[in-house]
Amino acid sequence: MNEAARRHILSTVCILGFFVIWEILCLIFNVSDIVLPRPSEILVTLWTRFPAIWPHAVQTLYTTLLGFAFGIAIGVLLGILIGSSRLAYDVAYPLLVGFSSIPKVAVVPIFVLWFGAGTVPAVLTAMIMCIFPIVVNVATGLAATEPELQDVMRTLRATKWEILWNIGLPRTMPYFFASLKVAATLAFVGAVISETVASNRGIGNLMMIASSSFDVPLVFAGLFILAILGVALYAGFSLIEGRVTGWAVRSENFAGGG
Amino acid sequence: MAESLSLPAGNVIELEKVRVTFGGPKNQVTALAETSLRVAHGEFVALVGPSGCGKSTILKLVAGTLAATEGHVFVAGREVDAESARIGMAFQNPTLLPWLNVRDNVMMPLKIVPPFKKEFSRKRRGEYRDRVEASLARVGLGGFGDKFPWQLSGGMQQRASLCRALIHDPTLLLLDEPFGALDQFTREELWEIMQQLWIDKRPTVLLVTHDLKEAAYLASRICVMQARPGRIVDDGVVPFARPRTIDLSFAPEFVSLTQRLRERIVAARAVQEAAP
Numbered sequence: 436m437n438e439a440a441r442r443h444i445l446s447t448v449c450i451l452g453f454f455v456i457w458e459i460l461c462l463i464f465n466v467s468d469i470v471l472p473r474p475s476e477i478l479v480t481l482w483t484r485f486p487a488i489w490p491h492a493v494q495t496l497y498t499t500l501l502g503f504a505f506g507i508a509i510g511v512l513l514g515i516l517i518g519s520s521r522l523a524y525d526v527a528y529p530l531l532v533g534f535s536s537i538p539k540v541a542v543v544p545i546f547v548l549w550f551g552a553g554t555v556p557a558v559l560t561a562m563i564m565c566i567f568p569i570v571v572n573v574a575t576g577l578a579a580t581e582p583e584l585q586d587v588m589r590t591l592r593a594t595k596w597e598i599l600w601n602i603g604l605p606r607t608m609p610y611f612f613a614s615l616k617v618a619a620t621l622a623f624v625g626a627v628i629s630e631t632v633a634s635n636r637g638i639g640n641l642m643m644i645a646s647s648s649f650d651v652p653l654v655f656a657g658l659f660i661l662a663i664l665g666v667a668l669y670a671g672f673s674l675i676e677g678r679v680t681g682w683a684v685r686s687e688n689f690a691g692g693g
Numbered sequence: 694m695a696e697s698l699s700l701p702a703g704n705v706i707e708l709e710k711v712r713v714t715f716g717g718p719k720n721q722v723t724a725l726a727e728t729s730l731r732v733a734h735g736e737f738v739a740l741v742g743p744s745g746c747g748k749s750t751i752l753k754l755v756a757g758t759l760a761a762t763e764g765h766v767f768v769a770g771r772e773v774d775a776e777s778a779r780i781g782m783a784f785q786n787p788t789l790l791p792w793l794n795v796r797d798n799v800m801m802p803l804k805i806v807p808p809f810k811k812e813f814s815r816k817r818r819g820e821y822r823d824r825v826e827a828s829l830a831r832v833g834l835g836g837f838g839d840k841f842p843w844q845l846s847g848g849m850q851q852r853a854s855l856c857r858a859l860i861h862d863p864t865l866l867l868l869d870e871p872f873g874a875l876d877q878f879t880r881e882e883l884w885e886i887m888q889q890l891w892i893d894k895r896p897t898v899l900l901v902t903h904d905l906k907e908a909a910y911l912a913s914r915i916c917v918m919q920a921r922p923g924r925i926v927d928d929g930v931v932p933f934a935r936p937r938t939i940d941l942s943f944a945p946e947f948v949s950l951t952q953r954l955r956e957r958i959v960a961a962r963a964v965q966e967a968a969p
Contacts, residue, residue: 590782682792
């Protein structure tokens with residue numbers, strides 16, 4: 436067995452162990468499922484009530500991904516602007532920091548006021564949650580581009596766009612992907628916050644209703660779904676990241692395939 | 694090959710009473726005192742001198758990455774600006790882009806510089822690729838096109854950097870101590886490669902270096918510079934016939950030339966240190 440396989444098995448065992456210990460502790464201390472359901476109960480709930488949970492999960496995934504996509508588009512554009520213009524940096528950074536300091540749950544009612552309850556506020560909340568880390572990372576990546584690399588292009592009389600496209604953006608990719616992994620999980624938070632406050636669909640709404648009827652296993656089933664979706668999205672971006680920015684970690688894998 | 698080849702008339706580089714200063718009126722530093730320099734087509738000129746003498750400043754002026762405070766800089770008869778002559782440059786660090794393999798790194802100028810860039814998307818897999826492979830083969834990097842920069846040694850990276858500087862047939866090649874960070878043997882190997890490239894293609898070259906042996910081996914003309922304020926204090930022709938060999942660098946006439954250059958620089962430093 437090689438080193439990598441052993442590490443994988445070990446980490447899987449530890450993660451499973453976490454749930455096993457949870458299960459055992461609940462049994463030993465006889466914890467009521469209204470306080471903290473056991474993982475086995477949560478899995479049973481997931482299985483038996485899957486038809487009821489499924490549409491909510493799809494709705495949450497849909498609003499999250501849509502908000503995430505908008506967030507990436509706007510975040511990258513803003514990041515490029517801030518990273519390449521001093522004036523844009525001075526103007527936009529304070530605004531951005533101020534804006535991101537506002538608790539997002541406080542802006543959901545405003546979105547509801549503007550667009551009505553449902554999908555749109557969830558998408559918008561997911562979007563504003565993930566813009567900030569993307570902007571900051573893209574702008575930092577651009578600002579951190581080595582001047583020597585730019586000099587190579589400047590002696591070739593490259594235009595600003597050519598420098599941005601050939602040097603700035605590729606150089607920024609490791610920063611960008613680092614921010615995507617943070618942003619992907621934040622987008623879920625945003626969508627669920629909005630669903631909790633103002634929607635009749637989505638995991639947030641499901642958990643809201645379940646908790647008001649003390650159906651705690653269903654609440655935890657919702658949390659499980661969110662966690663699984665979040666991990667899946669994170670893993671997806673990690674995979675793409677490895678392919679696109681393998682150069683940054685000098686991966687032989689990247690060198691072979693690229 | 695003799696030095697006196699028939700070449701197109703005219704100067705590739707003309708610095709006319711150029712001055713460069715940094716800082717405000719209170720703490721002004723003169724990086725380059727009033728300097729004039731002419732480099733003819735096909736010449737290989739080396740700039741030598743102590744640190745801070747303005748060697749790199751001259752290079753940056755010609756490269757167009759630094760603007761003169763006073764005076765004019767002409768490259769190929771036109772004032773240096775966004776539309777000026779085709780320039781290739783190699784730096785002290787190889788500055789290869791880590792996300793591109795060696796082939797794409799060397800190909801980069803063809804993507805940027807007219808007229809190559811017009812046909813880049815059409816020819817990148819055909820003609821341009823062959824061109825890059827041929828140029829890599831010439832410096833001993835044949836078959837390394839798919840490698841990434843970090844997989845190469847420093848000397849190999851620097852060779853790739855030379856290829857990139859020359860791939861678009863520049864009329865002017867600027868070398869900013871490109872062999873400075875290499876070990877002695879790799880350096881001598883690259884001198885030979887550089888000399889052969891120059892004999893084959895005859896670009897005009899401006900080389901900045903600390904290494905007097907390197908200057909005497911490669912250049913057809915050496916300008917000695919002095920610091921505070923930076924200026925050219927000596928300008929002489931290197932008489933040795935080409936192709937020169939490393940053995941030549943142990944010949945008495947070669948040694949006496951480098952010795953003379955060294956004395957010139959040491960004397961200049963003494964004057965400089967005596968000054969307040």
